[in-house]
Amino acid sequence: MQAQLIALDWGTSSLRAYKLGPAGVVLEQRSLALGIMHLPSEPRNIAGVDCTDGFELAFDTACGDWLDAQPSLPVIACGMVGSAQGWSEAAYRSTPVDVASLGQALHCVRSLRAVDVHIVPGVIEQVGLPNVMRGEETQVLGVLQGLGAQVLIGLPGSHSKWVEVVEGRITHFDTFMTGELFAILSKHSILGRTQQPCEQFQAEAFDRGVHVALSKDGQRGVLSTLFSARTLGLTTELAPKQQPDYLSGLLIGHELAGLPDNAKHKPIILVGAAPLCARYQRALALCGFAHVSLAQEATERGLWQLAVAAGLIQPVTEA
Amino acid sequence: MQAQLIALDWGTSSLRAYKLGPAGVVLEQRSLALGIMHLPSEPRNIAGVDCTDGFELAFDTACGDWLDAQPSLPVIACGMVGSAQGWSEAAYRSTPVDVASLGQALHCVRSLRAVDVHIVPGVIEQVGLPNVMRGEETQVLGVLQGLGAQVLIGLPGSHSKWVEVVEGRITHFDTFMTGELFAILSKHSILGRTQQPCEQFQAEAFDRGVHVALSKDGQRGVLSTLFSARTLGLTTELAPKQQPDYLSGLLIGHELAGLPDNAKHKPIILVGAAPLCARYQRALALCGFAHVSLAQEATERGLWQLAVAAGLIQPVTEA
Incomplete structure (x- = not known):
C-alpha cells in the first residue's frame, strides 16, 4: 500500500515515527530513543552534506529510508520538537483554541533533504497560572471524533494533562x-x-x-x-x-x-x-x-487529521 | 570550667557534639559530617581494640579527646542514632507523651571505652497515618520552658515537623x-x-x-x-x-x-x-x-534537661 504521510511524535526523550497509508492507516511505525534531549551527535552524510545537526541526524534515522523510497511524502510532527529547545520554535496558540484549526497554523522547517517538516504548535493557557502543552493538543484532536460536546481528556504521564474540551475547543487545562x-x-x-x-x-x-x-x-x-x-x-x-x-x-x-x-x-x-x-x-x-x-492511537489520528486540514494530503474518497 | 555532660545530636547526615558545663552552658561544640548514613570506615585502635565499627569510630572522633580528659563524663544522644539503622535501637514512645518523662526512658549502649551512651527514644503517633520523629522530641523539650499551656512548634528541615504541645505533652504532630x-x-x-x-x-x-x-x-x-x-x-x-x-x-x-x-x-x-x-x-x-x-539552642537545652531528669548529672544549685 502506498504511503501518504510521515507523522512524527517527537518529544523530550523519544521520537515515534509513523508511515501512514490511505485514511491514515498505520503501515509501519518506529520508536527511537532520539527525543530532543537525546539527539545523535555522530556526523553523517545526508543529501550530500556532512551533517552534524542533531535534529537532521535524528530525522534521517527515523524516516530517511521512507523518504528515499517516496521523496515527495509530506511530513508532520508534534511535540517538544516545536519548543524553544526544539528544531524550530512553533509559537504557542492561546486557549480557547479549536484543535482542528491548528492545521492552519503549522510551522515549517526545511530539512537538508529539502523536505518541509510541518510542526504542530503547542497550546498555552494564560488565565491564572500559565500552562503549556506540546503534543497533547494533537492527541486531543485524535480522540475527539464521535464524542459529545463536553468532555474531559486525561493524558497521564511524566507531566499529566487534564484537558477540558467544549465543542472541539480546548477551554482549559491543568x-x-x-x-x-x-x-x-x-x-x-x-x-x-x-x-x-x-x-x-x-x-x-x-x-x-x-x-x-x-x-x-x-x-x-x-x-x-x-x-x-x-x-x-x-x-x-x-x-x-x-x-x-x-x-x-x-x-x-x-x-x-x-x-x-x-x-x-x-x-x-x-x-x-x-x-x-x-x-x-x-x-x-x-x-x-x-x-x-x-482511547487508542490518538497521536497518529490527530497528526493525520491535521495534515488533512493543512492540505498536505487529500482525504480518501471511497471508490 | 569543668565539663558536666557530653551531648550528641546524631542525625542521618551530621553529628553535632556539645561539651556542656554547669547549668548546661556550652563549653565547646563540633559539627561533623558523620551522620549514621555517613560513618567512617577506616579501622583505628580505640581503647586497645582494633575497631572497624562505624559508630564507635564516629563517636571516638566526635568526643574521644573529651573523654580522655574526663573519662567519667556522662554521654547523652538524640536523633537517628537510636533508629533501627542506628547504633542501637531506642524504641519509640507513643503520643500523647510528656517530653520531660523521656528522661526516664533512655536507652543505653556501652561503647568500647566502657562509657554508656544514653539514647533518647523517638516518638510515634499511631492515630490515623503513622508519624515518627527522632531528635525533634528533644528540641521540643528544649524550647518548652516558659511557654504557655498550648503551643505549636515548627521544626523546618528536610522533613519538617509541626508538633502540638499541650501542657508539656506532645499530643499530635505532622x-x-x-x-x-x-x-x-x-x-x-x-x-x-x-x-x-x-x-x-x-x-x-x-x-x-x-x-x-x-x-x-x-x-x-x-x-x-x-x-x-x-x-x-x-x-x-x-x-x-x-x-x-x-x-x-x-x-x-x-x-x-x-x-x-x-x-x-x-x-x-x-x-x-x-x-x-x-x-x-x-x-x-x-x-x-x-x-x-x-528558639535558640533547642537541642543542647533539651539534652541537658533529659540528662538531669535521668539523674546523669545534678542540676547546679546556686552557691
Whole structure:
C-alpha cells in the first residue's frame, strides 16, 4: 500500500515515527530513543552534506529510508520538537483554541533533504497560572471524533494533562507533575531506600494510597502524606514490595483530588500508555468518576487529521 | 570550667557534639559530617581494640579527646542514632507523651571505652497515618520552658515537623517532606534545568510562591502548582535566578496551608537553622499566622534537661 504521510511524535526523550497509508492507516511505525534531549551527535552524510545537526541526524534515522523510497511524502510532527529547545520554535496558540484549526497554523522547517517538516504548535493557557502543552493538543484532536460536546481528556504521564474540551475547543487545562515526581522520589528520596521493586501490580497497596489521598489526612496535602510511604513501612503495615505501588496510588489520588469539582459529571477519556491508563482508570473508579473510557492511537489520528486540514494530503474518497 | 555532660545530636547526615558545663552552658561544640548514613570506615585502635565499627569510630572522633580528659563524663544522644539503622535501637514512645518523662526512658549502649551512651527514644503517633520523629522530641523539650499551656512548634528541615504541645505533652504532630522535595526537584527534575542559583534571597519570587500556594490555583495541590515554576519561566514572568526561591516559597506555602485550622490562634515557635526559620517566619506572616517566635539552642537545652531528669548529672544549685 502506498504511503501518504510521515507523522512524527517527537518529544523530550523519544521520537515515534509513523508511515501512514490511505485514511491514515498505520503501515509501519518506529520508536527511537532520539527525543530532543537525546539527539545523535555522530556526523553523517545526508543529501550530500556532512551533517552534524542533531535534529537532521535524528530525522534521517527515523524516516530517511521512507523518504528515499517516496521523496515527495509530506511530513508532520508534534511535540517538544516545536519548543524553544526544539528544531524550530512553533509559537504557542492561546486557549480557547479549536484543535482542528491548528492545521492552519503549522510551522515549517526545511530539512537538508529539502523536505518541509510541518510542526504542530503547542497550546498555552494564560488565565491564572500559565500552562503549556506540546503534543497533547494533537492527541486531543485524535480522540475527539464521535464524542459529545463536553468532555474531559486525561493524558497521564511524566507531566499529566487534564484537558477540558467544549465543542472541539480546548477551554482549559491543568498539568500535574505526578509521573516525574514518582520517578525522582523513588530514585532520589528517602522513600526509595525502603522500596523494593515488584513485577506484580500490588493492587491493595495502590488502592490504599488512593484512599489516603482522598482521606482527611490527604487534605494536609501530598507534602505531608508522602511521609506515610515511609512510616507505614516502619510500622510493617506496608511491605517493601508494596511501597512503590502505594506511592503510585497516593500520587495519582492527589492528582485526581485536584481535578475541578465538575469533572465527576463529564465523560472522561484517557490517552496514554496502557498500563498507566489502567492505573488511572482504577483510581478514577475509587474516586467516584463514573464515565471513563480509553482511547487508542490518538497521536497518529490527530497528526493525520491535521495534515488533512493543512492540505498536505487529500482525504480518501471511497471508490 | 569543668565539663558536666557530653551531648550528641546524631542525625542521618551530621553529628553535632556539645561539651556542656554547669547549668548546661556550652563549653565547646563540633559539627561533623558523620551522620549514621555517613560513618567512617577506616579501622583505628580505640581503647586497645582494633575497631572497624562505624559508630564507635564516629563517636571516638566526635568526643574521644573529651573523654580522655574526663573519662567519667556522662554521654547523652538524640536523633537517628537510636533508629533501627542506628547504633542501637531506642524504641519509640507513643503520643500523647510528656517530653520531660523521656528522661526516664533512655536507652543505653556501652561503647568500647566502657562509657554508656544514653539514647533518647523517638516518638510515634499511631492515630490515623503513622508519624515518627527522632531528635525533634528533644528540641521540643528544649524550647518548652516558659511557654504557655498550648503551643505549636515548627521544626523546618528536610522533613519538617509541626508538633502540638499541650501542657508539656506532645499530643499530635505532622511531617512534611518539604526540604527533601525542594532538594530533589532542584537537582533531578525538569524544574532544575531552568533554575539559576542566586546568592541573594529573591523576596518577591518567594512571596509569589507562597501566594500561589494559598490561591485558588493552589487548591489543586502541589503536584499541579509545581509546573508553574517552569511555565512562569517560559512566559518570562520569573527569571532563572528567581526560580529557586519561587519554588521554595511555593513548597513552604503548601506546607503551611496543610496545618490544622486552629494553628492560626496558637503561639508558634520555630526551631532550626536561622536562614530556613527566616523563610518560614516570612511565609507564616504572609499566611496570617500572628504569634511566631524563634528558639535558640533547642537541642543542647533539651539534652541537658533529659540528662538531669535521668539523674546523669545534678542540676547546679546556686552557691
